[in-house]
Amino acid sequence: MRRPTSSCAEAIVPYVPRVRVTSYTRKLVVSGLLLAMACVLGLVESALGSPVPGVRLGLANIAVVVALYVCGPAAALAVSVLRVVIVGLATGTFAGPVMVLALSGAVCAWAAMSAVRLCGDRFSIMGLSATGAVAHVIAQFVAAAFLTGSVGVLRLATPAALVSLSLGLATGFVARHLLSQLDDTRSIGR
Amino acid sequence: MTRFDVILVVVLLGVSLCVTPVASAVSSRGHAESVTVVGPQGSTTVPLEEPRRLVVKGLRGDVVVVLDGHGVRVAESDCPDQVCVRTGLIASPGATIVCIPNGVSVTVGGDDHEAADVIVR
Structure with a gap:
């Protein structure tokens, strides 16, 4: 049978990575590796600075998306939250107000992406990643509004959310590539 | 996709x-008449029209708020990302500048509950 190669086929059924880690030990190892990757990407990202106030490139989210597909939602939450804690310790924002923003963003992004993932294979990796990015930004601004006690902060949210939407699609594309490579090499499965 | x-x-x-x-x-x-500056050590409200310079003690260091008669901006801040400085000048009611690392926010209009919501003629 000929493999569907055109993007027309993808318009109906998206590419879904088949690689899964189910054994406890493998899950532990793979999520640990993904956490390490997320921390490195998070540190690189914090050195780069942000293009728009309130927005980061979201590189660390690549690892979270991969964890969500390969190891499941629980491991993805662990990767996401521990990444925020470790990067916070390394950059000196630990236990400060910036950390509260990062944590609320990370948890909301995880919740939104898990919800999209639970919808089955209707949505592609890029759609899932973009949802996470927008949820992250909006949660951050809501947390900032609570911290400062003024709703006016949310006025700055639209440009940030629009930029993060496109960045989310881009990081989703990278995650898709990574997952398809893992799929082909069968190096971490089972 | x-x-x-x-x-x-x-x-x-x-x-x-x-x-x-x-x-x-x-x-x-309300109207853009006052500016409310909220910091970790309390808040203060000043009229927007009068040019002045406020130095607010933040969580990490000082935040310099400048009123130039037309609007308000943050001139200097001890924070790594400088989001508050890059927000620039604000003047419309409800507009806000925040510096999350310092826990400081600057709002035009403030909690001006005395102003009318609607005027019917």
């Missing part, structure tokens, strides 16, 4: 575009 993805992206775009107008509608009450 699937058909569902397109729907998802359109929904996300809609949500993103709605946030600012909704926040403006909720926060813009």
Whole structure:
């Protein structure tokens, strides 16, 4: 049978990575590796600075998306939250107000992406990643509004959310590539 | 990208575009007459018209708030990302500058509950 190669086929059924880690030990190892990757990407990202106030490139989210597909939602939450804690310790924002923003963003992004993932294979990796990015930004601004006690902060949210939407699609594309490579090499499965 | 993805992206775009107008509608009450500066050590409200320079003690260091008669801006701040400085000059009621690392916010109009919501002629 000929493999569907055109993007027309993808318009109906998206590419879904088949690689899964189910054994406890493998899950532990793979999520640990993904956490390490997320921390490195998070540190690189914090050195780069942000293009728009309130927005980061979201590189660390690549690892979270991969964890969500390969190891499941629980491991993805662990990767996401521990990444925020470790990067916070390394950059000196630990236990400060910036950390509260990062944590609320990370948890909301995880919740939104898990919800999209639970919808089955209707949505592609890029759609899932973009949802996470927008949820992250909006949660951050809501947390900032609570911290400062003024709703006016949310006025700055639209440009940030629009930029993060496109960045989310881009990081989703990278995650898709990574997952398809893992799929082909069968190096971490089972 | 699937058909569902397109729907998802359109929904996300809609949500993103709605946030600012909704926040403006909720926060813009009263006239742009005063400026409220909230810091970790309390808050202060000053008239917008008078040019002056306020030094606010933040969580990490000093935040310099400058009123130049037309609006208000943060001139200097001891924070790594300088988001507050890059926000620039604000003047419309409800507009806000925040410096999250310092826990300082600057709002035009402030909690001006004495102003009328609507005027009917």
